[in-house]
Amino acid sequence: MKVADRMTRNVHLAAPDETIAQAAHAMAACDTGALPVGSGGRIVGMVTDRDIALRAVALGKGPDTLVREVMSVGVACCFEDEELDQVARRMAEQQVRRMPVMTRDHRLVGILSLGDLATGGEAGPAGEALRGVSRPCGTGR
Numbered sequence: 001m002k003v004a005d006r007m008t009r010n011v012h013l014a015a016p017d018e019t020i021a022q023a024a025h026a027m028a029a030c031d032t033g034a035l036p037v038g039s040g041g042r043i044v045g046m047v048t049d050r051d052i053a054l055r056a057v058a059l060g061k062g063p064d065t066l067v068r069e070v071m072s073v074g075v076a077c078c079f080e081d082e083e084l085d086q087v088a089r090r091m092a093e094q095q096v097r098r099m100p101v102m103t104r105d106h107r108l109v110g111i112l113s114l115g116d117l118a119t120g121g122e123a124g125p126a127g128e129a130l131r132g133v134s135r136p137c138g139t140g141r
Contacts, residue, residue, distance in 0.1 A: 003087055004080040006117065007101045007110035013038045014067050016045070020052050021063035036100045036108060037071050043100050043108065045071035077102050080109055088117055 012026045014035040023035055027049060037045040047067050055070035077100045078087045091099060091114070101110040
């Protein structure tokens, strides 16, 4: 199975010069906890709800703080035509929960999350719990 078969396709791309308030609003609208950050047609980072909480709010930074100040850099990406099991192993080795998905010409086309991996097969009790937690809001919470 390929990454394209399981990835989430509708991905909002944050800009490094957006505020964390704008990023948080986009996360809420997309029902996600992370956004890839792009500049000049390239992925330059990821910003997560945890980044906002720990690198901004916990340090007393306000909602006008720029995404570039709190985002994680050095983002691991994968390609849509890669085998899902290989990318899942890379995610485990690199200890990442999400990976931006690119075309071979480096255009963002989706994101692959642990939830995406959990929604398609039997993985025991942990996989069942992750499948349940990974349901979009409004579907039984």
